[in-house]
Amino acid sequence: MARKCEEFIKGLADYIDGDIEPELCDEIEKHIGKCNNCRIMVDTMRQTVSLCREGKEERLPEALERKLTGMLKERWDKKFGHS
């Protein structure tokens, strides 16, 4: 389960960006269906990214996505005791 979540987080930025392999996208969709923690995370990230894109800021949300992904991965690692 922990490993699955980790893989999930790795593909998350691409998934949010819509630039992702259909197979991986399908896997992520399935995982979200089963894993409440990751579903909440995706919702939060999607919201953040879309807010950023719809806003007047002209900066790309790429840096934000990376920051979020790193932050969340760190949190996940702690939670699942990965190291």
Ligand SMILES: [Zn+2]
């Ligand atoms: Zn998960």
